[in-house]
Amino acid sequence: MAAADESLTLVWFRDDLRVSDHSALTAARADGRVIAVWIREVRDDEGLGPRPLGGASRWWAHESLAGLHQELAALGIPLLFAAGQAAAIIPRLASSLGVGAVRWSRRYAPASRSLDSQIKTVLDDQGFAVHSHSGSLLVEPWTAAPQGGDHYKVFTPFWKAVSGREVGDVLPTPESQTPLDPALVESARGCPAVTDLDGLGLLDGTETGAGDFAAAQGPRWWQDTVACHWSPGARAAGDQLEDLAAGINGYSTTRDVPADATSTSRLSPRLRFGELSPRQLLHAARTTTSVTPEDRAAWIRQLYWREFSWHLTYHYPDIDYTPIRDEFRHFPYEDDDEALSHWRSGTTGYPLVDAGMAQLWETGWMHNRVRMVTASFLTKNLLQHWWSGEQWFWDTLVDADEANNAVSWQWVAGSGADAAPYFRVFNPERQRERFDPDGAYIGDWLPYPPDASPSPIVGLADSRQAALSAYDRMKNMSAGAVSSRPVSPDDDDTRAV
Template structure:
């Protein structure tokens, strides 16, 4: 083994299995495994509150897996890595690539700085099945429609590589200037995060256990069941994938190991949406801020702080919307069907800009991911790639009855309506006064009256959309 040290920079790859950068570095000799909390360079895209809670526990798990060898830092990554290079006999720096625009810019500058000093940099793909520059149309331009992106681009490209085995042996070194996990101050001062712990097993072991649970209990029936929030047909792997506690290659090959069927095919299709979102962010770096369809710059969004606050806290008076927003607050997660319902309500019934939703989700979701979140909100608003047409306005009453037919999901998160008959669960404002009294409900007191009329707000949204088209 060489006396030199390879720096392994963990980022969104907090695992030992299928970690190409770690495995490559381990063959070079001893390693200095580091994580840098770089809020300064991230700016507005610094990690949100719920995700910081997750990161705290994920780093603890990775540190344990490394035998206590993970070295932690806080500050500008370029300055910290430059300092580490000077204080350690560095043979090279290894990392797995990230794809957010601010990270690409930062990492490129760090790579230039290191190579100018004669330090080799090895960047690997540990986060995507296909690189964004691999999946392009025949004319070399990026796809803006999902189906051809996945079918003609991804599925016609070389298949995802098999997972890389974890290193058989790791010799780690420590740095006296490293911080403790508590020094990173990831946990909130007011410990609202304690409610999250009951819902998740954070870390690489938890990610692999969750994948096994999904394969055993959730994959069968996935194609249909994924739309019903009370069923167990969702993988709940999104935060594990975002933080890299498990890789998409591990998930893809585990799902593909069984016999082909519509459920497995559809789950791979959903992994394709994750790839599509990252491709969009890579090729359109303004995605978190600007409408992908410029015509939406003329859309007459409204400012309504009270309505926005009611939406954020699940007090809109629309039960299925409130259920979704309360699930988000209580668990740091929201079922995908609910993300579409609450998003449609915000940008269409309330005419609030999609960026308000994107930023709230980014702070409250444990799976907050810049690519997925930005692309998802632009899709909901009708201004993104392959977006749902703006005039497709979800009716939350119909959506509740269709996808929560027995009301078990809604009653779980809106317990003040639990005694209401199914007929009025999703539209309590239409319930007879006797039914409300028998259920212990006083609209406007024990549960809010609707903050908007669904029919009138739908017509208002369509008129706003038409006015935008007239001006463009």
């Protein structure tokens, strides 16, 4: 047990796999000694809990947890692993360990938030002190609301309202502690559902909750491909943070150039798994002196787009499959397995789309400009439901974020908050001419030789017109009115952001 003059706290790590700027860990060490746990959670019968990890994310989580285990061990803090329903595991561990308190970083998706509330009630009833901490966001969602409204539905007013707020200082790594009694740690490892890292099954290709998608098709693909492009873990994240200026320089003008390896910071998986906190990133961006004010402002604005995505997710249950704009429940999407297969495999006949899908499969990541183009092509040119693409991205992206992924897909599809007008379709050929004029990106990633390009699976002009007609049918079904909006030849499909 902990020494008589020190309390023992259980810190439940979730998407915050770091030891610096970690409010829950810092507070726990201020109280006394710490034992930590990470759970591969299974949703309960009511669907409560986090969304099950996709295949690429499971690989990242496994590698990042190995690094966290080492970092905590260097501080004298044991890290336990468990798999199952957190509502049963956390109270059982707290009781078995004899801790005085349980601390965690807050979660904001409704299904996770509800579960945490239930667990807190159980722990309170059993006499444990329970504390939740900020750590994943700069702005708590309940603190941002327009005058006379419940929450922001458009990004720019949200950005103007919250971007000037103080976010506090970055917390240092806590001091190391006197090791716990080994017998206590071993007894905890004997609890039901507690296992070792390999026992979590994160690399075994088991179901992801996303259907017959990437992990089912190639359960170990990440070890041959994705692993060659990334080094998960907070230590590697810290190295990237030290070189943040390279990812910000030129950002305001080059962020849409997919062939430029330095046009973005590629920190999104670090944020997704909490290897870096948004506060660390904001502080580093503000204090980096070797970048222009324009580049700094443009980069920080994207950091707040992530905040906005979580703001929306907090207020909209089931955002990963339910449209924010209710009328899109009536959109006449088509069910075409062949078209969906061509999109997934990067054989649509449109080089920018196919190169993007190849980059995704090879690296677990795709440039943001190309993400928008591929998403628009699926939902508008192929008229496939946005959640078919959202689930594929969920399974193949190392930065698959429960908020960003769904919110961004709904934005492109037109069903989300602050969505661009539906008739703004990304023309993949014009996008290629504009953002990859010399073919460098396509040359890097095109899965077939340029002279062996497959025939396009759909015509751009005809499919765009079909999408607009489907949009009009949706409006008729949802409003019971005949649309009189003309389709203008000036509807330039390159105007989307």
